[in-house]
Every structure is written in C-alpha cells, then in structure tokens.
Amino acid sequence: MTARVALIGAAGHGSWHLRAIDALGERVRLVATCDVQAGFDYTDHRRMLAERKPEVVIVCTPPHTHLPIALDVLDAGADLLLEKPPVLSLADHRRLAEAARGRVLQIGFQALGSPTLPMLADRVGAVRSAAVAGAWWRPDTYWTRTSWAGRRGRDGALVNPFAHALMQALAITGIRPPWTLSLDRYRTRAAVEVEDTATLRLTVPDGRSVFVAVTLCSGEFVPGDISVVGDDGTAEVGYAQDRLDGEVLPGRIGLLENLLDHREHDAPLLVPLERTEPFTALAEAILAADEPVLLAPARLARRDDGMEIPGAAGLIRRAATERAHFREIGAFQ
Secondary structure, X not given: OOEEEEEEOOOOOHHHHHHHHHHOHHHEEEEEEEOOOOOOOEOOHHHHHHHHOOOEEEEOOOHHHHHHHXXXXXXXXXXXXXXXXXXXXXXXXXXXXXXXXXXXXXXXXXXXXOOHHHHHHHHHOOEEEEEEEEEEEXXXXXXXXXXXXXXXXXXXXXXXXXXXXXXXXXXXXXXXXXXXXXXXXXXXXXXXXXXXXXXXXXXXXXXXXXEEEEXXXXXXXXXXXXXXXXXXXXXXXXXXXXXXXXXXXXXXOOHHHHHHHHHHHXXXXXXXXXXXXXXXXXXXXXXXXXXXXXXXXXXXXXXXOEEEOOOHHHHHXXXXXXXXXXXXXXXXX
16 A cells, blocks of 8 residues: 655755655655745645645644644645644644544654663663753754744744653653643853753652753763663663663664554554643743743853853763752852
8 A cells, every 4th residue: 555645844854754755665655745945846735735635744844833734734634744842732732632533643753663662661660760961062053044943932952952852751751740840941142032951850749750951052962861760770761873771772663654554554653642742741831931041151162153061061961860950050150
C-alpha cells in the first residue's frame, strides 16, 4: 500500500522530513510540498489539500501556527504528523484532540521512538528522577531568523530547542500534573524576551522529579543527556544519539513509519497527542511565567556572532548534578 503524503512547511527543518519520506521508498508517494516561501508546489496549504487530496500530511511550521493548519488538515480528511510542540496551551490541546477524533494524529517528538526507553526499566527499576544537562551555542542570527523567534509566549530555550529533552524526561519519569513547578530563567539580550538559559524543577506528590539545566550561550557543548535514578540503579540516556550508558542502541523507529504501520496494521502509535499533554501543560506554564532576568553585560563575553556566558557548561553540569537552580548555587549573583 502506497500512502499519498504532503508536507506543509517544506523549507528549513522541512528538509529533514523530505529525507524521511524518501527513505520510506514505495511505502509513500510525495504528492505536494507547501511553504510560504517560494520554490515549492504550493504557498497555500488549503489549496494544496483541496487539489492534491493527500492521505497523510506532515506539518512542520512554527508552533503558534500548528492549530489552525492542523484543523484544516484534519477537516480535509487526512491523517497528520504534527511537529513538536503540538500546541502551546491546554485549551488548544483539547480543541485539537476533539478535531482529531476518527483520524490518526502523531506528534513529532522523534526521540520517543528511541530504543533506550523500553530498556530503562531493566537498568534502573522504577524511575524516581531524571535530570537534563544541555549547553549549546546559538548565534545572534538564531534570534532574528523569524518574526516569532525570541518572542514571549511563542519561544524560549525550554519549549523549543530543548523541547525534545524536556519531553523525554517527562516520558522517562511518567510525571503528569498536578505537580509543583519552579523556574529560574535568564536572558543575555535585551531585545530577546525569552530565556536562553534556565533551570526547571518539577516534583509530584509521590516524590518523582524532573530537573532541567540548559543554556544556548555556551562555548562548550553539552548534548542534553539525561541522568536517570531508579529504585534499582542509575543510567545515562543520550536521547539524540540513542545512547544508554555510553552504548549506542540500534532500532529507532521513525514516526512517519510508525504512523503508516498504525494505518495499515493497527500498530500502537508512539506519540499520540494524549502522550504529549504533560508537555503542553508545562509549556503553557513556562510561557506564562514572569519575564526572565536580563544578565548584566559584565557577566557575559561578546563573540563575533553572539553572547557567551563564561563557564556556562560547568554551571549546567553542577546544577543538573545537584538538582539545584542557578540561584541556589549562587550563579549570576
């Protein structure tokens, strides 16, 4: 069976989806590409849906545009692979869930197809906590690449570049609301309204917890690995490379492939919308939080292409190891 597939948001990260489509060979036929930029089959997704009538649509557009486009796709009778994060509020999450009744909806948290997740229970037993440490570099142009980049309510290190790590930690621990959330968020550019550096702590009444320490202002790279503590041991998960305690595991399942398996053979979806509800709840809380603290220029080092926090990687590692906010370890004071 060959599925008719279309891609909305074909520029930029959409090229990754084009390669995934190509890798599936005769299982799929790409019937249309769509983007607001010129150079693709369509610039109007509604026209594309009406004329090409795809059976499966991939949506890879900015997060704040996901809901209206997804509703159009579902209304056209197509199944949907929707990039992460699906939506940015629980109200939109509920609206999308209602619209998706009777259709297949998969969310693009690709790392949830990792073979590391099923093996964790054998390594650590019941999971008690997960801590993420990520130190990346993003230049000034990252924050000017689109009109929504760096805008409050739409962007931020936690809900966008480190969204996969955050979702992976939620999945590993199984944490869902109600929870206690505390944040410690900073920014290095006055013109950018959201955090580029942050810590986050989530706890639930039974004692399970998630801690996240991340920055986009580091001269040293820390990938965003997750330290997991369970009743029977510990493990280190490299979600991006499918590493478990240093070993790279084969067998990651692609989300488009899994969606097709679900359509054809009723295989369980890896990332149904309901699995991402904790992420949506957390994203909504982060986006509604107070404005992050603007760091003083004296604490920063100016590079040709952006702002660096000297020693950022060390701060990230320490915060994640101690499960302590930056303010709790005396950083930036």
